[in-house]
Amino acid sequence: MAAPGGKPVPTPTRETQPYWSGCKKHELHIQRCAACDHFQFYPRLYCTSCMSDRVEWVKATGRGTVLSFTVVYRPVTQAFAADVPYVVALITLAEGPQMMSNIVGCVPEKVHIGMPVEVTFEDWTEDISVPKFKPVT
């Protein structure tokens, strides 16, 4: 288990709990609208496309591509100092929504826009596993 070491451990809310429960099982869950088939992330009460309240949780493929990225050399706080240089990226999921994550499992020099990636999980606490992405092998 990767010790968080002072990193900001997410606190699930009533709205985000299903997402974090999925992560705990090492599954990436996002919302799909039963009325219009729109996928969305982060979780919301209504569909951002049609405002329907028929948003349902579905397991995502966990695959995506790198929309953009940066290699961080000056850590945001000392909690991230040991990770330098680390890659912060925006990922476009295969289902459409985008999310922020880290790219792990390769040297930063290998990361590029458009790179296919897949989800992997870091267990931070008993309840919180954080989704990260690694190159598709």
Added chain:
Amino acid sequence: MDSLRGKVAIVGAADTEVGVVPHLSAVQLYVKAAKLALEDAGITKDQVDGLITCNSFVEPYLYHAEMIAEYMQIFPRYCLNVATGGGTTLAIMHHAASAIATGICHTVLITMADNMLSGLSRDKAIEVMSTAGHAQFERPYGPPIPGFYALLAQAHMHAYGTTSEQLAAVAVACRKHAALNPAAQMRQPITVDDVINSKMIAHPLHLLDCSLVSDGGAAVVMTAAERAKDFKPRPVYMLGVGEGHSHEHISQAQSLTTSAAKEAGERAYAMAGLGPKDIDVAELYDCFTPVVVIELEDLGFCPKGEGGRFVEGGRIELGGELPVNTHGGLMSHCHPGHPGSLFSITEAVHQLRGECGPRQVKGAEIALVHGQGGIMSTHCAMILGKERG
């Protein structure tokens, strides 16, 4: 309601000392900026019937504007605290103009300040600002503020071939202007190589692609255009103003390379009946170098994707086609947080009054000021003119 075009004037504008100002607290900086702006306007505090502030990171109050009013013993009929990050200044002025035009109040004092450097320390300031990220979906990944903007830079480079040298040209121009401004925090000229060779912070952004952490305050006085003659200085008129708001968190942005500066600019130009070709001087939000490149495109000064080439060859320097950030900007003049773009306003006012000495843009009649807050989230563009239009 009719357009706000030419209805409101800026009749007072002043900055405190900026940079490292350890002898003044955050509240004192607000109040000193206010006093200097009132003196510039040639009025007493009793003539102020509207007061707007932004909150302070260092010394926040639940009702900040009321706190400043209380401290100064001003008793306004309109009192408001606004927070849209770096776009706060211009959004505040939009609110103020609306309040004046609708008769809610007559004379609005806007004062903004903070002492991010002396009140927090540079490291603490950077840490405090990093809380901008979403607590569950961004902050666990450790993005520093420059990292958020690096995502935009990388996307722009990938899409349009923008280079690090082109981004550096923005920092070089700002520093060149700051060298002519005795008030600026950083005045030693720099070169493109200096920027490229400075420490990498969040690839592709180097230390010198990032703005400063500063102390400082600025304030303006606004009133109805027809009352402007009752004030001391030559008035500067608000000809156009427009906002655009696209997201809070960068991970939710619909585009990384086009921002809501586009809508803000279009709305401001439409109100003013002017276009990019009419602008003599531009004061653009420059928290990081790629922001200026994207703003130049979104505000119509060059086509999308051409921003990198546009900033090369001295085009945005004094004497160039479009002088940008003539005071030195957030890059080299100062950046105390929320108030950042108010220094762009005070500079634009002084440019249009012809008071800028060696950094004066000759014959400047129309200025465009743009502010953005969050991570390219909230935008406001304002067009100011020497004549009522």
